[in-house]
Amino acid sequence: MKGSLPRRGLLAAALAALVAPRPAAADGASLRAEGNGVRLVLPGAAGGPWRLLAEARPQRLVLSLPRHGWQGPRVLSGIAPVRSLRWDERASRLYIDLTRPVGAPDIGREGGALVLSIQPGTPAAFARLAGPGRPIATGQGAPRPVVVLDPGHGGKDPGAIGATGTQEKRIVLAAAQEMRRRLEAGGRCRVAMTRTRDVFVPLGSRVEFARRQRATLFVSVHADSAPGARGASVYTLSETASDALSAALARRENAADAAGGLNLPPVPADVQRILLSLVRQETRQGSVRLANMTVGALRPRVPLLPNTHRQAAFAVLKAPDIPSMLVEIGFLSSRQDEAQLKQPRHRAVVATALASAIEDYLERPGLGVTSVG
Ligand SMILES: [Zn+2]
Structure with missing residues (x-):
């Protein structure tokens, strides 16, 4: 009898996992060096609308993924010019902190993933990107199945x-x-x-x-x-x-x-x-x-x-x-x-x-x- 309790606990946990709601997409992100900058791949993030902004203080890019259910990495250390990545679940935003100014990133969809290419840029160009309220890019996301x-x-x-x-x-x-x-x-x-x-x-x-x-x-x-x-x-x-x-x-x-x-x-x-x-x-x-x-x-x-x-x-x-x-x-x-x-x-x-x-x-x-x- 002693041994049956933990096993029942495990069974209950397995059943709970079966019925628990899951996030809409796989969490995770990968970052690798590309040219003088980085390529950031966000699997599952292309399933809904998105919006990319730049901010001057602190110097960062902000990717908004509203109404998504997507789960980003809580924190991921970066490769220059990206200092680190941080996912704010409540705001549904991915903060991409920078070590230096960057040019306008290329952002696009590859299957279900959003892919960003982030390359170094001049301070003047970054200042223009970070102008008040203007998104760098927006997208609608892939059609749902x-x-x-x-x-x-x-x-x-x-x-x-x-x-x-x-x-x-x-x-x-x-x-x-x-x-x-x-x-x-x-x-x-x-x-x-x-x-x-x-x-x-x-x-x-x-x-x-x-x-x-x-x-x-x-x-x-x-x-x-x-x-x-x-x-x-x-x-x-x-x-x-x-x-x-x-x-x-x-x-x-x-x-x-x-x-x-x-x-x-x-x-x-x-x-x-x-x-x-x-x-x-x-x-x-x-x-x-x-x-x-x-x-x-x-x-x-x-x-x-x-x-x-x-x-x-x-x-x-x-x-x-x-x-x-x-x-x-x-x-x-x-x-x-x-x-x-x-x-x-x-x-x-x-x-x-x-x-x-x-x-x-x-x-x-x-x-x-x-x-x-
Ligand atoms: Zn029938």
């Missing part, structure tokens, strides 16, 4: 119907709208939805919509019927289903619309096949990573179906170039799940977990790729 949320069914297709008459199409629309609110409040992505009302949308149109939006991620939300099953589960695309339940779910979902196919560019069939398999391999890794993060975010909060991450040939997951997953937030065929899914409070818990997994994925591209057996 688009996440497409796809509430299943709609209109003439109610989806599954629970024992007390709960319709899947209504439950999943409410859950997706809650996810949208959470994601938009987080400010790290834009959200587009395949439907926002009770209308029928063919499966192929859902995939096409995501591709037109140039979506970074596609997340389909369902609450189907599967006899004997209970709890949330996550599905990624595979031509061979991981189990009978997944195969049956995919069959039923795909039957909602026979025209789930993709319009592929007009190239010879064998070229098309090679291109697709290359793109799909990468997309599949992204999908699996997203699914793993989602299971990790759901696990401490809601009941889960055993072997929570499963695979099957869902037509709606077939965009070859967009990491996609389908989440069954529960099964309306289960009385317990139906009772929970009817409650806005329970849906909010699910939506929060899904939104945090999506934000994690967007924040840490390329991390945690594992395969499923």
Whole structure:
């Protein structure tokens, strides 16, 4: 018994780390000599607007990153002409203290990073830069990635119907709208939805919509019927289903619309096949990573179906170039799940977990790729 307490503490800490909000971008900055000056790279800092100013007393550059969530280095020692860097979190400003006057820095975006080239300049030129209230440069930041949320069914297709008459199409629309609110409040992505009302949308149109939006991620939300099953589960695309339940779910979902196919560019069939398999391999890794993060975010909060991450040939997951997953937030065929899914409070818990997994994925591209057996 003695040994179990610290371990439980560790588990609690690990769970807390899973659910804790993270800064919008990786912290850190790197500085290296370049010519007579320095090159300063701020990873993740290009995700929002910025503004660069010079001040004469003390002699420094001030980079403002408002509404960012970016975390700079608390203090970083410099290389001349930079004396040191200091991040003021409350003001959302990076102070770049100087050892001598500099010319107007070159500042630009490289991927998600802001990059500054700072070179020595004359005192007169620096005095002009530090003139009252004039920014040296401003920028808008990179456009935010688009996440497409796809509430299943709609209109003439109610989806599954629970024992007390709960319709899947209504439950999943409410859950997706809650996810949208959470994601938009987080400010790290834009959200587009395949439907926002009770209308029928063919499966192929859902995939096409995501591709037109140039979506970074596609997340389909369902609450189907599967006899004997209970709890949330996550599905990624595979031509061979991981189990009978997944195969049956995919069959039923795909039957909602026979025209789930993709319009592929007009190239010879064998070229098309090679291109697709290359793109799909990468997309599949992204999908699996997203699914793993989602299971990790759901696990401490809601009941889960055993072997929570499963695979099957869902037509709606077939965009070859967009990491996609389908989440069954529960099964309306289960009385317990139906009772929970009817409650806005329970849906909010699910939506929060899904939104945090999506934000994690967007924040840490390329991390945690594992395969499923
Ligand atoms: Zn469904």
